[in-house]
Amino acid sequence: MIARRQFLSTATLGAGALFVAPGLALATVPTERRFVFIIQRGAADGLDILRPVGDPAFAGLREPLIGDGGAGVKLDGMFTLHPALSEIAAMYARGQALFVHAVASPYRDRSHFDGQNVLETGGTQPYAVRDGWMNRLVAMLPRSADEAIAIAPMVPTALRGAVQVASYAPSALPHAADDLMTRVTALYDADLQLHAPWAAALETKGLAGDLGAKQDPASLGRLTASFLTKPNGPRIAMLETLGWDTHNAQQGRLAGQLRNLDALVAALRDGLGAAWGMTTVLVATEFGRTASVNGTGGTDHGTGSVAMLVGGNVKGGRVIADWPGLAAGRLYEARDLRPTSALDAIIAGAVAESLALDPERVRRGLFAQATAERPLTGLLRV
Secondary structure (H helix, E strand, O other), X not given: OOOHHHHHHHOOOOOOOOOOOOEEEEEOOOOOOEEEEEEEOOOOOHHHHEEOOXXXXXXXXXXXXXOXXXXXXXXXXXXXXXXXXXXXXXXXXXXXXXXXXXXXXXXXXXXXXXXXXXXXXXOOOOOOOOOOHHHHHHHHOOOOOOOEOOOXXXXXXXXXXXXXXXXXXXXXXXXXOHHHHHHHHHHHOOOOXXXXXXXXXXXXXXXXXXXXXXXXHHHHHHHHHHHHOXXXXXXXXXXXXXXXXXXOOHHXXXXXXXXXXXXXXXXXXXXXXXXXXXXXXXXXEOOOEEOOOOXXXXXXXXXXXXXXXXXXXXXXXXXXXXOOOOOHHHOEOOOEOOOOEEHHHHHHHXXXXXXXXXXXXXXXXXXXXXOOXXXXXXXXXX
């Protein structure tokens, strides 16, 4: 039998790669609260995204990338936000964004695939847990249907598991003609194996509406919002963004990545309208990058990074950091930002408050193997 996720991946509804975000995944649950997870695949440099200019060692480590560090938006006496994040800076000023610095998952090596697997499964070792924490989250919530809905070129690891999640993605290819869709529907109407998944595919396509197949970040943000605001649409989403592995020429490359992220989040906010007030967006990466700049104007795989929360219900306008310092003796393995906060605890707290769940129940359900730390709460206005 063809699984629903396999069928939708190959159906004529279309699939394609997106410049900064190759797709999004969505799950249907009966709530008016929304939770969105944006993963930065490739290890985003938290020391450049949220610059600790107040640390005496920072200038010496990062001068080749940022000069005197004066550019950007000064958030407090310690941290300055990268200038490319202008919309998120405005959200911070309105109390709708916060940052948690020096964070990491339990993973302590430097493989992208292994690090992303640990982040998405909620385990302590790569491939030790088979399902994803977002799939377990959907299973914890009452559902209005037997299956969740996913929209992406392929279902991300974080959403794989016992709850069935299909896949869909916008495409640059022309839409199939109505006559072809009608003929295929008639062909599959009496097919015991293909009728149900084809019907589900058409339902998903209908939810997408007539927004077109644009693949730029702002269009993806608007598309995500269109799903999240439909009465019968999903309330949980995951977006994948690529290209954060800045081994060389980081200054220009990271600025472009951050402008795309900024446009995506701003379009999501604008598209959600009044629903923005019930939305939490978490942005996180598998690990950070080295404190020092390498010989090609980039940074290499590191450990600690930064996570951000944005949304109309975020208790923002602040940076949360148990700052470890960047002096040589304070670095992790003499090269990386030392993590002082568990990313799992941040995710568990944000998810629990976003969806009105018990934080400890969420920790046990999503990250039982990963951390003994209590979920970080007080992140949202609940």
